[in-house]
Amino acid sequence: MDSTTLPACSTAGRMIQQASLPERLLPRLQTLRRLLLTAALLLPGAVQSADLRDPAATGPHEVALSLESWTDASRQRTLPLRIVRPRLAAPGSPTPVILFSHGLGGSREGGRAWGDHWASHGYLVIHLQHPGSDSAVWQGAGDRAAMMQGLRAAMSPQQFIARVADVGFVLDELARRAQSGDPVVGRADLSRIGMSGHSFGAITTQALAGERFGPTAGQLVDARIRAAIAFSPSGGRDTSVAGSSNRFADIRLPFLSLTGTLDTSVASKETAESRQWPFQRMPGPDKYLLVLDGADHATFGGQSELRTLRRSRPGNGDSDAADAAIRAVSLMFWNAHLSGDDRAREWLTGGAFVWRLGPSDRWHVKR
Numbered sequence: 001m002d003s004t005t006l007p008a009c010s011t012a013g014r015m016i017q018q019a020s021l022p023e024r025l026l027p028r029l030q031t032l033r034r035l036l037l038t039a040a041l042l043l044p045g046a047v048q049s050a051d052l053r054d055p056a057a058t059g060p061h062e063v064a065l066s067l068e069s070w071t072d073a074s075r076q077r078t079l080p081l082r083i084v085r086p087r088l089a090a091p092g093s094p095t096p097v098i099l100f101s102h103g104l105g106g107s108r109e110g111g112r113a114w115g116d117h118w119a120s121h122g123y124l125v126i127h128l129q130h131p132g133s134d135s136a137v138w139q140g141a142g143d144r145a146a147m148m149q150g151l152r153a154a155m156s157p158q159q160f161i162a163r164v165a166d167v168g169f170v171l172d173e174l175a176r177r178a179q180s181g182d183p184v185v186g187r188a189d190l191s192r193i194g195m196s197g198h199s200f201g202a203i204t205t206q207a208l209a210g211e212r213f214g215p216t217a218g219q220l221v222d223a224r225i226r227a228a229i230a231f232s233p234s235g236g237r238d239t240s241v242a243g244s245s246n247r248f249a250d251i252r253l254p255f256l257s258l259t260g261t262l263d264t265s266v267a268s269k270e271t272a273e274s275r276q277w278p279f280q281r282m283p284g285p286d287k288y289l290l291v292l293d294g295a296d297h298a299t300f301g302g303q304s305e306l307r308t309l310r311r312s313r314p315g316n317g318d319s320d321a322a323d324a325a326i327r328a329v330s331l332m333f334w335n336a337h338l339s340g341d342d343r344a345r346e347w348l349t350g351g352a353f354v355w356r357l358g359p360s361d362r363w364h365v366k367r
Contacts, residue, residue, distance in 0.1 A: 055331045056324040059121030061086030066184045072169040082108035082127035084119040094189035095124040096338045103199030105151050107135045111302035117327045133159040151267050163204045164220050192338045195225045198301050202230035210250035227254040227337035231300035235277030254286035254337040260295025284366030293360035
């Protein structure tokens with residue numbers, strides 16, 4: 001196992017960035033930069049796929065949307081769900097499954113931009129809404145102080161355990177419905193399940209992947225999950241505990257962490273630095289970390305209407321560039337670790353997508 005930090009631009013890209021040329025020529029040079037790097041992907045022995053050339057682009061499948069509510073009778077708890085899936089031509093085609101858990105105060109709309117993208121590339125995506133830590137905890141608050149009080153109260157151990165149980169219930173119910181030929185989830189491939197989430201949903205994801213939480217260590221893992229993505233991961237509010245490598249030592253499955261240099265929290269003590277701790281302390285292989293310069297917490301929520309990021313960088317544009325990088329790297333992670341695509345794994349470990357990153361963005365890999 002080794003850890004590699006890949007540069008945010010290739011030699012060709014650096015040459016173009018550093019050239020002192022008239023401003024009117026810069027758009028043409030940026031186009032040339034992309035053509036050069038795309039051509040490099042087509043050399044003998046390199047990956048060759050339309051997805052590999054631009055995995056940020058919408059996939060070939062039309063996406064179907066279903067809004068449902070599933071009830072866990074044993075807990076008397078009803079979960080609103082947003083389910084997006086590809087319309088596939090082959091009736092029996094099995095579809096890998098990805099679950100998404102929203103952040104504190106969110107809803108089943110959380111991660112919508114990412115889920116719709118994944119579904120267009122052939123994945124069945126289920127967005128969970130967790131009662132007790134969803135948008136109901138702040139809606140109707142008279143002022144900001146009341147809203148923050150409601151949000152912080154929802155970050156309780158009880159709500160955390162409820163979220164983990166929600167995921168277990170959805171996977172159980174998914175298996176039952178798939179077996180019965182449900183028209184929405186009947187094609188679910190239960191041997192290829194990915195877990196993801198933003199903020200509080202990232203904490204949920206980390207727990208299910210193997211993070212140790214005191215006396216609950218090892219009790220929250222769900223072995224049905226094969227790979228995971230944490231959008232704005234959590235290093236833990238107790239820095240003395242988070243600094244211990246033992247906390248993340250049991251996360252053995254493939255894991256992608258996505259964060260930014262402005263990715264802080266108003267509801268907890270998380271900092272932009274602490275969000276990188278999980279990757280730093282997880283054992284390899286198949287661990288990845290993308291740090292986007294200038295990206296804040298809302299960047300990773302997957303809801304454009306909640307975005308606060310406003311940035312502009314030479315050659316990368318504004319916040320659309322961050323979205324494109326997130327779509328690309330997350331899709332290729334699922335392709336590599338849920339769909340068994342060796343070309344996608346090479347794309348990730350070789351840094352084939354770094355041309356779309358800014359000079360201060362960072363991509364780390366533990367092989």
